[in-house]
Amino acid sequence: MNKKLLFLISFLVIGMLLSACDDNNTSNESADSGEGDNDKTLTVLVEGGSPAEKVAEETKDSFKEETGYEVIIESVPYTGVYDRMRTELTTGAGAFDVATIDTIWLPALYKGLEPIQEIVTDEMSGDLFPGLIEGSTIEGNVYGLPTWTNSKILLYRKDLFEDENNKSKFEAEFGYELAPPTNWQQYKDVARFFGNNEDYPELYGTTVFGASSGDSVASWLDHVSQAGADNLVLDGNGEVVVNDQYHVAALNMLNDLVSTDGIVPENTLETASAETAELFYNGNLAMMLAWGHFYVPANDPNTSGVAGKVGAAPMIAGQAGIGVVPGPWYQVIPASSTKKDMAKEYLKFMYEKNELYADALGVAARQSVFEEYGKEEKYSHLTPLAKTLKAAQTQNRPSTDQWQEIESEALIPAVQKVLGGQMTAQEALDEAKEVIEGIVN
Incomplete structure (x- = not known):
């Protein structure tokens, strides 16, 4: 009788432990994917007053319609973007999910960023100016998708x-x-x-x-x-x-x-x-x-x-x-983000809206945008700029x-x-x- 009771108690304890482990695994998976909770927001860090902020504001409603996620825009001064990124990558707080950064910061920040080469298709690479994907590739991984380039x-x-x-x-x-x-x-x-x-x-x-x-x-x-x-x-x-x-x-x-x-x-x-x-x-x-x-x-x-x-x-x-x-700028995803999958969807969504950067700044990242906008007198600088960006001696820092x-x-x-x-x-x-x-x- 005692042996049967002991076996029953042991069985119940093991079952409770397995259930707890399964709950933890489910919780961790939800945190990594950003799913399984009611937080349908995506926080985006941009330079205040920049084209990145303007385009983020213009597109946030359509992104919500398409995905159900509300875009929260956090804007700081130019140097503040770098400072916030350093703090985020040091603490891993998960304060934001996407950031638009200057190319010169990538080598100092990449170890705290999420690789994104899985979303960069051959078609995308072919439409971007030479050197743009190379400029965000470090140690074999792609860490940024360009928003605009300039020279x-x-x-x-x-x-x-x-x-x-x-x-x-x-x-x-x-x-x-x-x-x-x-x-x-x-x-x-x-x-x-x-x-x-x-x-x-x-x-x-x-x-x-x-x-x-x-x-x-x-x-x-x-x-x-x-x-x-x-x-x-x-x-x-x-x-x-x-x-x-x-x-x-x-x-x-x-x-x-x-x-x-x-x-x-x-x-x-x-x-x-x-x-x-x-x-x-x-x-x-x-x-x-x-x-x-x-x-x-x-x-x-x-x-x-x-x-x-x-x-x-x-x-x-x-x-x-x-x-x-x-002088390109890139959208990147902090590795500390708990919504990496949705952040990648946001990068792809913004790539499809790349012409909005031409409206806001007068330059973009996609060659097709340069070709189309360059037909207008207002943007006739894009044709000589494209020739310059594609020149054999053009190279990154x-x-x-x-x-x-x-x-x-x-x-x-x-x-x-x-x-x-x-x-x-x-x-x-x-x-x-x-x-x-x-x-x-």
Whole structure:
């Protein structure tokens, strides 16, 4: 009798334990999938006031209609996006499910992100610009789906270039027809012509980015690509190549513009994209190498004094041809999200709405969007921008989580020392190499 009672008690205990384990497994599966509860929300982190926020707002109702999930948009300043991501990936709090981030942050954040290569089809890859999927691929996994990509192209004053008096004077001085420049030498010639043109005393040929910012570094690296570099700053083995012939030649080219009187405004060390755009919109520049989306406000009479007079052309070419360092943004999924499956559905949903970024910013990620929108006069910059982005020398920054330190401690100081007349390009980049080696080693 005692043996039967003992067996019955043991059987009941084992049954309770198995039931508890099964409940735990069910609970964990629900947490991982975001299903099995009443939380039908998806939290999306974006930069406040950015195209990412605008498009997220525009699409949240249709996403809810399609999936039943309400999109909660959390917006923070630019640097706050990175800070929030670092906090989230450190704590694993699951505070948000999707984030739109700058490409330069991916190498520092990828270990806390969810791989998404399973949702990237061949059709999607074929419609995205070259290098976009590669730019979010680290250690064999894809971690981001691009929302838009961009680069600098040439914007110029059509009225100045088409003026018959300017055309005859230019040809008499340089021996060829005045037209939007396609290479370094032509760019220098045109900048010198308009920078010293007595008919336009308030006009400069162009600007050079020398401000203490990543914008100046990106601008210089555009020309490093054009000079023929296969690797920017670091090679594929992590060796520092910042002082090679290509990096030196590009910095010398920019310094030639700065050191020739009248070509660029004097405050080069305080000049980057915003300052250049202001000068151009005010009618003080004949041309500028600017981010492609600047074309839209440049031709908007509400923001520009030269609206209707602005043309767009591909980026200029160096010895190796056209080349730039693109600036894409990506949507990523934190590994801490409890709704990864729905987050992936959101990324695919936003990919299908990619044209909305063209409406909001003037650029997108899909080549088909560029082709369709580029037929409109308002977006005619997209055709030369597409040519620039597809150029053989266009390439991404090196994929290193130390990029921001390299940029601030070595590259920005080198650019400023050269453009400020303190060092030659070779001297400054030899010094930068030592600093970078100290960082990466």
